[in-house]
Amino acid sequence: MTVTCPVQTQVVRFDGIDLDNGARIAPVEAAYESYGTLNAEGSNAILITHAFSGDAHAAGISEETGKPGWWDNSIGPGLAFDTDKYFVFCSNILGGCQGTTGPSSIDPKTGSPWGMSFPAVTVGDMVRLQKMLAEHLGIRQLLAVAGGSMGGMQVLEWAVSYPDSVRAAIVIASTARHSAQQIAFNEVGRQAILADPDWNGGDYYSGNPPARGLAVARMVGHITYMSDGSMREKFGRRRKGKSTTSLDLEPEFEVESYLRYRGHQFVTRFDANSYIYITKAMDTFDLSEGRESLSAAFRDVTTRFLVISFTSDWLYPSYQAQEIVRTLRRRNHDVAYCELPSTYGHDAFLVDIADQTELIRGFLASTAAEIE
Amino acid sequence: MTTTPAALADRSDFAVIGRLVAPGSRVLDLGCGEGELLAWLKQHKNVTARGVEISPTQVRHAIARGVSAFQGDLNEGLADFPDGVFDYVILSQTLQEIRDPVRVIHDMLRVGKHAIVSFPNFGHWHVRRTMLFRGRSPRTRAFPYEWYETPNIHFLSVSDFETLAAQEKFVVEHREFLTGQRRIGLLPNLRAEVAVFLLTR
Numbered sequence: 122m123t124v125t126c127p128v129q130t131q132v133v134r135f136d137g138i139d140l141d142n143g144a145r146i147a148p149v150e151a152a153y154e155s156y157g158t159l160n161a162e163g164s165n166a167i168l169i170t171h172a173f174s175g176d177a178h179a180a181g182i183s184e185e186t187g188k189p190g191w192w193d194n195s196i197g198p199g200l201a202f203d204t205d206k207y208f209v210f211c212s213n214i215l216g217g218c219q220g221t222t223g224p225s226s227i228d229p230k231t232g233s234p235w236g237m238s239f240p241a242v243t244v245g246d247m248v249r250l251q252k253m254l255a256e257h258l259g260i261r262q263l264l265a266v267a268g269g270s271m272g273g274m275q276v277l278e279w280a281v282s283y284p285d286s287v288r289a290a291i292v293i294a295s296t297a298r299h300s301a302q303q304i305a306f307n308e309v310g311r312q313a314i315l316a317d318p319d320w321n322g323g324d325y326y327s328g329n330p331p332a333r334g335l336a337v338a339r340m341v342g343h344i345t346y347m348s349d350g351s352m353r354e355k356f357g358r359r360r361k362g363k364s365t366t367s368l369d370l371e372p373e374f375e376v377e378s379y380l381r382y383r384g385h386q387f388v389t390r391f392d393a394n395s396y397i398y399i400t401k402a403m404d405t406f407d408l409s410e411g412r413e414s415l416s417a418a419f420r421d422v423t424t425r426f427l428v429i430s431f432t433s434d435w436l437y438p439s440y441q442a443q444e445i446v447r448t449l450r451r452r453n454h455d456v457a458y459c460e461l462p463s464t465y466g467h468d469a470f471l472v473d474i475a476d477q478t479e480l481i482r483g484f485l486a487s488t489a490a491e492i493e
Numbered sequence: 494m495t496t497t498p499a500a501l502a503d504r505s506d507f508a509v510i511g512r513l514v515a516p517g518s519r520v521l522d523l524g525c526g527e528g529e530l531l532a533w534l535k536q537h538k539n540v541t542a543r544g545v546e547i548s549p550t551q552v553r554h555a556i557a558r559g560v561s562a563f564q565g566d567l568n569e570g571l572a573d574f575p576d577g578v579f580d581y582v583i584l585s586q587t588l589q590e591i592r593d594p595v596r597v598i599h600d601m602l603r604v605g606k607h608a609i610v611s612f613p614n615f616g617h618w619h620v621r622r623t624m625l626f627r628g629r630s631p632r633t634r635a636f637p638y639e640w641y642e643t644p645n646i647h648f649l650s651v652s653d654f655e656t657l658a659a660q661e662k663f664v665v666e667h668r669e670f671l672t673g674q675r676r677i678g679l680l681p682n683l684r685a686e687v688a689v690f691l692l693t694r
Binding site: 425427428446447450451452453455456457458459460461462476479480482483484486487490 | 541543549552553554556557558559560561562563564565573574575578
């Protein structure tokens with residue numbers, strides 16, 4: 122049993138950040154947490170990039186909320202990202218709503234929240250802010266960048282944009298570009314928010330947030346994160362109370378009340394405008410864009426790759442991971458790949474972590490050994 | 494000359510392969526299992542190691558060992574690999590399990606300068622004796638499976654492979670024959686349990 126010290130989210134302010142679309146956000150703040158100790162050479166740093174609705178609180182118990190981090194089962198002493206060996210840090214993404222500048226932050230020009238006047242941000246912009254943070258922390262080269270889902274997109278962007286700054290890339294349950302199906306689910310989420318009258322064109326910070334729309338968006342999201350198998354196992358057709366023959370719009374099945382609960386819970390911690398900005402950043406992300414091919418994107422890459430997918434993940438199916446792997450292989454890059462068996466769907470990288478831990482631990486150890 | 498890799502003693506051909514591979518070279522192991530051979534080559538020969546393996550469990554163990562392995566099916570070929578990027582491409586006791594072995598060897602020689610192929614010899618006298626006197630599918634040290642559970646789909650002898658090499662114009666740079674850890678000189682088609690060939694184009 123290890124004693125866990127409470128962790129605190131830090132915020133660092135930079136003069137400003139230039140975005141891919143030519144706009145500039147000034148100043149810009151990045152919220153982050155760190156675990157473990159940076160060694161004297163600064164060679165043991167690992168950046169964790171979070172998924173769509175994640176935040177900087179990746180591990181440990183938050184001093185503020187008392188809650189464990191979203192990847193607390195994978196970051197810590199003796200875990201996949203072993204904080205006895207590595208300095209691990211995670212920051213909230215640009216456009217987010219958990220401490221890093223986003224649409225709910227105050228626009229210094231107006232003194233009011235940005236709302237929909239916040240400039241469009243890309244995965245490339247998010248990674249640029251992470252690079253600024255890494256430099257601020259005195260890290261020249263990261264031992265690894267690791268993340269699942271949208272976190273995996275950031276990892277790919279790191280390897281392509283800053284090849285000399287990353288020794289190893291761990292891409293989990295992710296893709297080099299969204300498919301029509303992935304864009305479609307995000308669009309349903311966005312439309313649910315836009316259809317809520319409380320959304321008010323994104324200007325709701327002085328009134329009621331579009332809670333119903335955001336909750337529905339989250340319910341759809343949760344369905345896509347699970348699998349038919351995991352939902353059958355978790356809920357089946359179990360009912361909340363007695364079954365009735367009359368039409369009852371109160372939650373009747375357990376799966377309904379679960380989704381409602383997750384939807385409502387999400388509203389208390391997430392900003393609807395961030396939902397729109399971040400899902401747009403995911404949908405427009407395409408590693409091959411502006412280049413002749415995906416292969417061309419990987420031309421100058423020197424990073425080692427570990428790519429992981431899960432058998433039951435139908436939101437980020439294995440063929441997307443395999444496209445990355447095949448492209449890297451054609452370029453003769455160093456890539457390890459494994460499709461892990463799991464019934465947990467897309468959520469597997471957060472919950473079904475035993476095999477994943479074994480992979481990450483060995484991959485990181487062999488990367489660290491190459492440096493020594 | 495390196496000593497026989499003790500850690501690989503359970504696979505006699507590994508010791509031979511360990512000696513054949515030049516230090517600092519680039520090696521691809523097809524059907525790398527849990528990466529035992531590649532890990533040994535990395536540690537003792539400082540090779541750049543890559544592996545392909547179809548079993549997810551074995552791939553996982555290989556990666557956990559620090560070997561850059563990926564899950565893939567050899568029957569789908571090595572099409573993704575560019576020409577000549579490896580010094581050695583190894584196919585260790587897997588030739589008899591793949592659908593189109595001739596195409597795979599040609600592909601090995603396309604992506605690598607050398608191919609190292611090892612296989613259990615179906616011409617060994619234990620096999621012949623079982624067939625001749627018992628009229629049964631052979632179960633021997635090199636062929637340990639019952640007929641209904643064997644992964645082997647081709648049964649070839651040393652002579653069969655020599656004929657194939659001549660026919661396909663594979664240049665045999667070196668050949669080694671083994672029974673257990675012992676090298677066989679005379680009458681390899683009758684006496685060798687396992688054959689190891691070093692090929693080039």
